[in-house]
Amino acid sequence: MKILVKDVNKRYIQGEKEIMALQNINLDIRENCFSVIVGPSGCGKSTLLRILAALDYPTSGDVYYDETNICQISDVRRSALRRQKIGMVYQDFGLLPTFTAMENICTPALMDGKKPDMAYIMKICQILGIEHRLHHLPHEMSGGEQQRTAVARALVNKPAIVLADEPTGNLDKTSAQELIALLMQMKQEFHQTLLMVTHDMTIADQADVKICMDNGMLCHS
Numbered sequence: 213m214k215i216l217v218k219d220v221n222k223r224y225i226q227g228e229k230e231i232m233a234l235q236n237i238n239l240d241i242r243e244n245c246f247s248v249i250v251g252p253s254g255c256g257k258s259t260l261l262r263i264l265a266a267l268d269y270p271t272s273g274d275v276y277y278d279e280t281n282i283c284q285i286s287d288v289r290r291s292a293l294r295r296q297k298i299g300m301v302y303q304d305f306g307l308l309p310t311f312t313a314m315e316n317i318c319t320p321a322l323m324d325g326k327k328p329d330m331a332y333i334m335k336i337c338q339i340l341g342i343e344h345r346l347h348h349l350p351h352e353m354s355g356g357e358q359q360r361t362a363v364a365r366a367l368v369n370k371p372a373i374v375l376a377d378e379p380t381g382n383l384d385k386t387s388a389q390e391l392i393a394l395l396m397q398m399k400q401e402f403h404q405t406l407l408m409v410t411h412d413m414t415i416a417d418q419a420d421v422k423i424c425m426d427n428g429m430l431c432h433s
């Protein structure tokens with residue numbers, strides 16, 4: 213699935229203050245392409261990712277998945293699209309605290325009325341190195357283990373689009389590289405469009421496309 217971002221602006225109002233989190237963003241993200249978003253803290257990377265994931269609306273502008281304008285469809289359709297087409301890794305993981313790792317991983321499949329593909333889940337958990345932590349609650353896992361659980365959850369439905377907000381932020385160099393290798397392998401296998409926020413230039417250099425942001429705007433690297 214390709215993603216087209218057209219003239220997107222996002223303004224946050226906080227009391228008297230206005231924050232222009234995104235200004236005039238235009239992007240054309242090809243299908244089956246690995247793109248990274250890089251830029252300093254506070255420049256709008258997570259804001260953009262949340263809008264692309266249909267978790268938030270732009271103040272103005274549009275986002276298309278293939279021919280569908282996801283800003284113009286009903287909330288019900290947006291939820292269905294999120295469940296069926298998008299795998300999201302949140303910057304703060306967003307794991308359900310009373311669910312085990314395995315229950316967290318299976319949630320997107322169950323919410324979509326599907327039986328989780330256990331052989332596939334075990335395969336990705338082994339690659340992610342969390343197969344021995346699947347019965348732990350999030351607070352019984354390290355930050356890196358929680359992050360890898362969030363990655364497994366994002367992949368469980370074999371989504372057309374994978375959006376990951378600093379998915380290697382809590383990992384050592386070797387685990388980070390293994391995770392990237394997994395995401396790239398899944399991208400090839402399921403023809404996914406992969407978009408990742410990262411501060412890690414070793415990872416950014418492996419992407420097909422590098423999107424640089426500063427102060428809510430796209431800039432040239």
Ligand SMILES: Nc1ncnc2c1ncn2[C@@H]1O[C@H](COP(=O)(O)OP(=O)(O)OP(=O)(O)O)[C@@H](O)[C@H]1O
Nearest residue numbers: 224225226231233252253254255256257258259260
């Ligand atoms: N819900 C909100 N209400 C008001 N301002 C917000 C909100 N969310 C984000 N912002 C502001 O919008 C700007 C962009 O935030 P965003 O989280 O997108 O940055 P980021 O590039 O992801 O940063 P980081 O690398 O630290 O994660 C920041 O100035 C932030 O303070």
Ligand SMILES: [Mg+2]
Nearest residue numbers: 257258259303
């Ligand atoms: Mg962020």
